[in-house]
Amino acid sequence: MRAVHFSQPEYARRFQCIGSSCEEDCCSGWQVTVDKPSYDRFKAIDDDELRPIFEQHLQPLTEQQKQQHPSVFAIIQMLPSGACPFLSTERLCSIQLKRGPESLCKTCATFPRMPRVIDEKHETALSLSCPEAARIVLLEEDLQISSPDSTPLLWDDQAPPAPEVRNYFWHIREFTIQLLRNRSYLLWQRLFLLGTFARRLDAIGHGQLERGFPSFLLDFENAIASGRLHASMETIPPNLPLQLDLLITMINLRLGAPLVSRRLLETIEDFGKGIGHLPGVTTAMLAARYDAAWQQYAKPFFEQHPHFLENYLINQVYRNLFPFGEELFRPGAIQEPAKHFARLAIHYSLIKGVLIGVAGCYQKNFSLEIAVKTVQSLYRNFEHHAKFLDDIQMLLAERGLDNAYGLTMLLRN
Incomplete structure (x- = not known):
């Protein structure tokens, strides 16, 4: 028996449309x-x-x-x-x-509210395509998440090793939110651990793990709490040329599609300036400028505002019903937690990568206001185009990067 908090995104209640004052209408x-x-x-x-x-x-x-x-x-x-x-x-x-x-x-x-009913519990997340919604989510230093009740949920430690992992949705959500807020690990490390967790959920669901979810979760939580996972993750070297190449490919895929907004074009122009993206510049030179933008401007900004990308990820967990997506509501649907983690990682790496370039453009003038505009413009133009995710996942597969290594290279700076 374990008491689980049914957390809900309380911050969504604060949203009010600002009408014609909005920078980019819906x-x-x-x-x-x-x-x-x-x-x-x-x-x-x-x-x-x-x-x-x-x-x-x-x-x-x-x-x-x-x-x-x-x-x-x-x-x-x-x-x-x-x-x-x-x-x-x-x-x-x-x-x-x-x-x-x-x-x-x-x-x-x-819109931009995303209302749903899960197990007879109502909740609402926000789409960051709306500038006002993006401000509510990204600027709150302590994002308001309510836990209306804490209910003991029974689980059978003697159950077969391949139970329906959807049955543990609330346990998985509680673990995910706690992990994303665990600042004893760097944010890319938290995502690395979340990816490992999602792949193990896949294995449990397919009967490939010789243990049930309860014992796996307990051991995984204990390993995280012990801190012994830090050393092994630090041995993973970043590959900035590969990360930047994938990032630019993602951007070009979207720019080649219809209905690209003016705000996105402004954001991508700032990104290009920040990394010195000019004709004839080599990948090595771009990667050096990209790393300099990270070290000098983006990294200090995120250290000063650690809630910024955390809040983005937490809202994505609610907004996309991580790690099940809409399959959560379809009886008998194939559940693919690793696939949904990959999608989360792709979107996060896009936003984080472009923020690095934009920070390099504005340098000491890089601000929360510019960061919010960057996220909102990317979110509006990428999040609502499912084909983009399909194309990127296909690209990763073609390059042999649709695995833990490939996704880590997108996350690690």
């Missing part, structure tokens, strides 16, 4: 999905200004598309500029202005 640059009740409500609106826009831009999915996305009935087709056709000249939603917030579709009414 009504441009992506596809807005519409559920069936909202679609019916839209079609019934009798308004001379709104009706023609609904008729032209509200597009139902095909039957095949509806089967693939059961919760989606239609999409709002964006203008050629990428903006929503309902966006007013004051950068506000004309549907809400004329009909009230209750008329919005579910997507628009909740």
Whole structure:
């Protein structure tokens, strides 16, 4: 028996939309999905200004598309500029202005909140695509996480060695949050340990580990608490040329796709300046500039603000239901904790790497405000493009880096 805290991201309750004051509105640059009740409500609106826009831009999915996305009935087709056709000249939603917030579709009414119900418990994380949400998450020195109750959960130490690891979701979450906040280890080391943990979960789920989850978790926690893992991790040398090559490849993949925002282009320009990315510059020269930006500007910044990237990772744990993803809600779904860790590591390494370059650009003027803009612009343009993750994981596989070594090279500076 073990008492487990059902932690929830309390900080999400603080979010309030700042409307036209926002640096980058949420009504441009992506596809807005519409559920069936909202679609019916839209079609019934009798308004001379709104009706023609609904008729032209509200597009139902095909039957095949509806089967693939059961919760989606239609999409709002964006203008050629990428903006929503309902966006007013004051950068506000004309549907809400004329009909009230209750008329919005579910997507628009909740974003950037990510509400879910897990085991009858309601929780909400935030999408950092929204500048205000990014500030709430990244700037809080002690990120507010509530534990509404602590409940003893039974587990059978004599259970077969291949139980359904989803049954231990709350134990896994509690361990993950505690590990990410354990500053006795460097952040890349915490992620290294989390990756090891995720791969062991895979092995337990496939019956490849000759022990059950309870005894494994206890031994893993004891090993972390003892501190004896520090020495072995410190022997892993960084490979900055490889890290930088993968980072630039990730950036170029996204820049070659449609709907790239102005803020992202500004961020990537700053990153390039920070590492001296000019025609004819060798990889070795870039890696030296990248390392200098880390040592002189980024590393001191993160040492002064250790909560910044920790908070990003903690919000990702909630936002993406780590380490199960949406498979958490699908009975019989194949659970792939190692795959979900790889996705977490890829996004983190992208954000950390670009922050290093941007810090090199601004040097002593690098600030929390610039760091928040960097994360938000990357998050908005990468997090919502699933193909990006698929392409990067395929690239890692082709290079033989879809393993503990490859992911560590992305994390280690």
